[in-house]
Each structure stands twice: as C-alpha cells, then as structure tokens.
Amino acid sequence: MQNRIIEILDSIRPDVDFANEKKLIDDGLLDSFDIVSIISELNDEYNISIRVTELKPENFNSVEAILNLVEKLKASN
Amino acid sequence: MPIFNFDNIKISGMACAMPSNITKTESFKDIFSAEEVDKFMLMTGITETRRTSKYQTASDLGYVAAEKLLQHKNIDRNEIGALVFGTHSPDYRRPGSSSIVHKRLGLSIDTAVFDISLGCSAFVYGIQTVASMMNSSDIKKALLIIGDTTGKTTNPIDRASIMLIGESSVAILLEKTNDASPIISLVRSDGNGYRYLIVPGGAYRNIDASHENEICHDGIERNLHNSIMQGTSVFTFTISDIPKLMKDFWALTNTSVDDYDCYAFHQANLYILQQIAKKLKIPADKMPLTLSKYGNTSGASPIVTLCDTFGNVEGKELNTLFCAFGVGLSWGAFSAKINTSDILPIIEDDSVFEEGIIRSMKEL
Numbered sequence: 001m002q003n004r005i006i007e008i009l010d011s012i013r014p015d016v017d018f019a020n021e022k023k024l025i026d027d028g029l030l031d032s033f034d035i036v037s038i039i040s041e042l043n044d045e046y047n048i049s050i051r052v053t054e055l056k057p058e059n060f061n062s063v064e065a066i067l068n069l070v071e072k073l074k075a076s077n
Numbered sequence: 078m079p080i081f082n083f084d085n086i087k088i089s090g091m092a093c094a095m096p097s098n099i100t101k102t103e104s105f106k107d108i109f110s111a112e113e114v115d116k117f118m119l120m121t122g123i124t125e126t127r128r129t130s131k132y133q134t135a136s137d138l139g140y141v142a143a144e145k146l147l148q149h150k151n152i153d154r155n156e157i158g159a160l161v162f163g164t165h166s167p168d169y170r171r172p173g174s175s176s177i178v179h180k181r182l183g184l185s186i187d188t189a190v191f192d193i194s195l196g197c198s199a200f201v202y203g204i205q206t207v208a209s210m211m212n213s214s215d216i217k218k219a220l221l222i223i224g225d226t227t228g229k230t231t232n233p234i235d236r237a238s239i240m241l242i243g244e245s246s247v248a249i250l251l252e253k254t255n256d257a258s259p260i261i262s263l264v265r266s267d268g269n270g271y272r273y274l275i276v277p278g279g280a281y282r283n284i285d286a287s288h289e290n291e292i293c294h295d296g297i298e299r300n301l302h303n304s305i306m307q308g309t310s311v312f313t314f315t316i317s318d319i320p321k322l323m324k325d326f327w328a329l330t331n332t333s334v335d336d337y338d339c340y341a342f343h344q345a346n347l348y349i350l351q352q353i354a355k356k357l358k359i360p361a362d363k364m365p366l367t368l369s370k371y372g373n374t375s376g377a378s379p380i381v382t383l384c385d386t387f388g389n390v391e392g393k394e395l396n397t398l399f400c401a402f403g404v405g406l407s408w409g410a411f412s413a414k415i416n417t418s419d420i421l422p423i424i425e426d427d428s429v430f431e432e433g434i435i436r437s438m439k440e441l
Contacts, residue, residue, distance in 0.1 A: 028296075032237070032308040033120045033348065040316050040352050049317050052270065052310045 002067050008045060009063065012037045018063050025057035035060060042066070048073040080263045080329055081411075083208040087257040088413050090150045090250035092421040093377065093384040094141040095127045095243075102126070102240050109236050117240050122347030126243035126372035128228050132429045135166045135224035136174040138246035140181045141426040143220055146248045147182070149421055154182065158216030159189040161207050163199030163376055165404065166226040167192060168433055170280070177433060178222060189216070196274065197343050197403025198264075199223045199376030200247075201411055204399075205262040207251055221249040225375035230276055232303040237295065241346065243372030247380035250419075263326050264409035265318075273310045274404040277301045311403075315349050319402055320356040326398070326410045336396065337412070340364040343401040344371070344378035376401065381423070383415070388422030 009018040016029055024030050030038075038060070039050045048070060059069045102124050106114045118124055129138070139162060147154065160182075162175035173192030184190075189210060195202050203221045211219055224246025231238045278286025278301030286301035293299050295308075327333050340359050342350055347368050354364055365386040367378075374381050379399050387393070395415045402408035435441060 032312060033116070035309050036312040036316065036348070036352075039313055043317070044356070050313065051317060052273075052313050055310055055313055 001070070002063060004045070005042075005066055005070065006063055008041045009038060009066075012041065022062045025061050030060070038066070042070055046070050046074055048077060079265070080261065081205050081209065083212055083260040083262075085253055085255060085257055086208045086211055086260055087252050087254050088204075088249060088260070088415060088419070089252040090146050090419045090421070091247060091380050091383060092142040092146040092149070092424065093245060093247045093381050094138040094145070094424045094426045095245040095371065095374075095381070096129045096133060096138070096427055097425040098128050098130065098427070100126050100128055105240050108234065113236060114240070120346065120348045121241060122366065122368040123240060123372045124369045126240075127245065129226050129244050130427060130429070132434050133226070133427060134168050134174070134430075134433075135164050135226050135244075135246045136162070136168050136177045137428060137430055138244075138426065139174070139222035139224045139248060140178050140430070141424060141428065142246055143178060143182055143222055143248035145421060145424055146250055150250060152218060152250070155185045156218045157184050157188055157220055158214065159207055159210050159219035160184060161191060161193060161203055161219070161221050163193040163195050163203040163221070163223045164225055165194065165196045165375070166224070166229065175222070177430065181430065195404065195407060196225060196227075196375050197345070197378070198401045198405065198407040198409055200379055201262065201399060201401045201409035202264055202407065204249070204251075204260065204411055205264055205409070208260055208262070211251060211253055217253045219251045221251065223247050223249075223376040223380070225377065227304055227375055230302065230304045232290070232297075232299045235297050235299055235303065237297060237308055238304060238306055241373045243374040245371065245374040245377045245381050247377040247384070249380065258414040260411055260413045261330055262409065262411035263322065263329065264407070265322060266405055266407040268405065270310065270314060270406035273307045273314070273406060274304070276304050312349060314406055315345060315402055316352050316356070318408060319353050319400065322408060322410055323357050323400065330412065332412075334358055337398040338363065339395045339397045339415075341379040341383055341397050341399045343376075343403065344368050344373055344382060345402070346373060375403070383420050384423045387417040387420045390417040390420070393417040
C-alpha cells in the first residue's frame with residue numbers, strides 16, 4: 001500500500017521527494033490545495049472518508065503517517 | 078432529519094445585480110508571486126471578479142435586483158407578504174438590511190421582514206425559510222434576497238481569499254400556486270466548524286477587537302476584523318459532506334443524478350466543484366460554472382450562475398437541484414422546477430443608497 005500511496009502523492013506533487021521527506025506539513029511543502037487533492041484521491045482509492053478532525057500535521061507529515069491514517073480508517077470502516 | 082416538502086410554492090422569478098468594477102486575477106501578480114497567482118487561477122478557475130465601491134452594499138445590489146424583478150413580473154407590491162434577506166454583509170449592526178430594502182421597494186407594512194445570518198448556504202436556507210412561512214400563512218408572494226460584499230472584510234494581502242471573492246446580490250420571487258411542482262429541501266449544520274470561516278472581531282463577543290495585523294497560522298497577515306478561512310478544513314468538509322448530502326437527497330426523494338437537468342451549485346472554486354461532480358458522476362454540461370467571470374459570490378452564486386447561463390433563454394423548463402455550503406458550517410440542497418423565462422439576465426449597477434450613509438450622529 002505504501003508504494004501506491006507514493007504514486008498518488010507523486011501524481012499530485014511530482015516535485016516533492018515523498019519517500020524521504022518527514023515534515024511535509026511542518027516545512028510547508030504542501031499547500032491546502034495539495035492536501036485536499038491528496039485527501040480526495042485517498043478517499044476514492046481506499047473507499048474511506050478522511051474528515052476534518054483528521055486534519056492534523058502529524059497525519060500528513062510523511063508517507064508513513066499517511067499510511068497509518070489510511071489503515072486506521074480502513075479498519076474502522 | 079430536516080427535509081421539507083412544499084407542494085404549492087413556485088420559484089417564479091430571479092434576478093442578479095453586480096457592480097461593474099472588474100478586478101483581473103492577473104493583476105494580483107503585482108502583490109503575490111506569478112507562480113502563486115497562476116496556480117490559484119488553475120485550481121479555482123477564477124480569472125476576474127466584481128467588487129463594490131466603498132459605500133455600495135449588498136442591500137444596494139439586492140434592491141436593484143428586486144426592483145427589476147418586481148417590474149419585470151408586473152407584481153403589485155402590496156401582495157408581497159414577506160421579505161427575507163440572507164447576508165453576512167449587512168449595512169448596519171442593526172437594523173437588518175431587509176428593513177432598508179423594504180423601505181426602498183415601498184412594500185406594505187403587512188410584510189414579514191427580517192435577515193438571516195448566513196453566508197454561502199443562505200440561498201438554500203432562505204428558500205426553506207420563506208417557503209415554510211408561506212406554507213403556514215396566507216402569504217401569496219414573497220421576496221428572498223441573498224447577497225454579500227465579503228471583499229470589504231478580506232485583508233488585501235490575504236492571498237488565500239482576496240483573489241477568490243466576488244460580490245453580488247440576487248432576488249428571488251416565490252409565489253403560492255395550485256400548479257406548482259414540489260420544492261423539496263434538505264438542510265444540515267455542524268457548529269463544530271464555527272471557526273473555519275469567521276470574522277472574529279467587531280461584533281458583541283469582542284467589540285473592541287484590535288485592528289492591528291497579526292501573522293496567522295498560515296503565515297498570512299490579517300486582523301480580527303477580517304474574514305478568515307481555514308481553507309483545508311473547509312475544502313475537506315466540502316469534498317466529504319456534500320457528496321453525502323446529495324446521495325442522501327437522491328435516496329430520500331427516490332431520484333438519481335439523471336433526473337435533473339441542471340445542478341446549480343454554490344460556486345466555491347473550480348477544483349472543489351470538479352471533485353464533487355466526479356464523485357457524484359454529474360455530467361459537466363449539467364453543472365454550469367461562472368467562476369471564471371465572477372469568482373465566489375457567496376450565497377448568491379447559484380443564482381448568479383443561472384442568470385448568467387440562462388438569462389437570455391426563453392421557455393425552457395429545468396428540473397434543477399440546488400446545493401450550497403459554507404460558513405457555520407451549514408449546507409443544504411433543494412430541488413425545484415425553474416422556467417428559464419423567469420430568469421433575468423445579469424444587471425450591472427453601481428448606485429449607492431446615499432441616504433443610508435450616516436457620517437455623523439447629527440444626521441440622525
């Protein structure tokens with residue numbers, strides 16, 4: 001799943017090194033349109049619904065964090 | 078669940094007024110980086126917007142739209158039993174802008190007149206409110222006015238909002254009739270999101286709020302009297318809750334995406350509308366867009382879009398599904414049959430109600 005998430009992220013922001021960056025939000029690498037694009041793609045890909053309450057930097061700072069969020073939401077579906 | 082069904086009420090007219098002053102989005106390249114402005118235009122679809130002058134208000138535009146509508150429909154003003162104004166840009170803290178328009182239109186004292194404090198969702202809530210009033214009274218005709226001048230409270234260096242905002246007001250005529258197709262309305266709210274779109278100062282919670290700019294969480298300078306939008310939170314709410322609302326509406330009404338000729342949505346931004354349309358499989362030709370010309374005109378935007386798209390189209394009946402969402406958070410949808418002959422083309426107007434500008438207490 002991690003590779004697929006990296007593919008999704010690359011399709012939205014090909015200029016960002018998602019495999020290695022660990023502070024995507026804290027360092028301002030992603031703006032609000034990027035975040036919403038990512039959420040929309042993840043919602044569609046994994047049939048989940050990422051809600052506003054999940055909009056915390058710690059959920060989007062790295063691929064690992066995003067993977068954890070997706071797995072948590074899939075498990076609660 | 079607040080779903081409403083009105084069997085005997087028809088939307089029999091709509092008009093839109095907006096200022097003639099055009100702001101080109103490209104012109105913001107003097108303030109922000111070219112890359113930033115280009116990305117904004119790509120994502121939002123907004124290439125220009127309209128802005129009011131210093132003293133022109135949403136009630137000025139609403140009055141013009143309503144006056145034109147009453148004349149066009151040849152309506153006896155004494156028959157108007159309710160005038161409701163949905164706005165977050167009132168002329169004064171009190172009275173409500175509906176009172177100003179009531180006076181200017183010369184309506185009877187036998188008219189129920191009040192404001193609704195809502196922004197982008199004001200149109201769907203307004204229809205639900207006015208139709209409910211008509212349904213439980215002898216009111217045969219009513220006016221709903223929706224409009225905002227949000228640019229006046231947006232910090233000019235707020236790159237998240239200043240390029241997004243357009244200003245306009247619309248007037249809608251509702252009539253009680255025996256041959257109406259049903260209006261079905263579904264509204265929702267979530268006060269947990271009250272901070273996502275807010276002007277924190279200047280009202281009664283913090284009446285003496287500072288006008289000094291501060292650096293906000295997103296690095297943009299604003300003061301407490303400015304509109305502040307937490308874009309990511311609002312967008313996330315929209316792409317999850319609006320598709321759910323629409324699916325629930327279709328289920329509750331035993332309809333589907335194919336049953337409607339036109340999807341008149343709040344013109345939030347192009348990216349959001351494309352995401353919603355994709356999720357709901359709404360064909361692009363059924364969802365008119367006017368973002369490029371007018372930007373996000375708050376609660377007026379669904380009617381702005383119909384007036385721009387169908388203002389010169391005669392006699393076409395549109396089974397229309399309206400949807401609007403925003404500050405509160407609040408959101409809703411309603412269905413209605415609209416005849417394009419009842420949709421007036423967009424009116425440009427820059428007039429100001431001079432009597433309403435009170436520069437000194439001595440004038441009162």
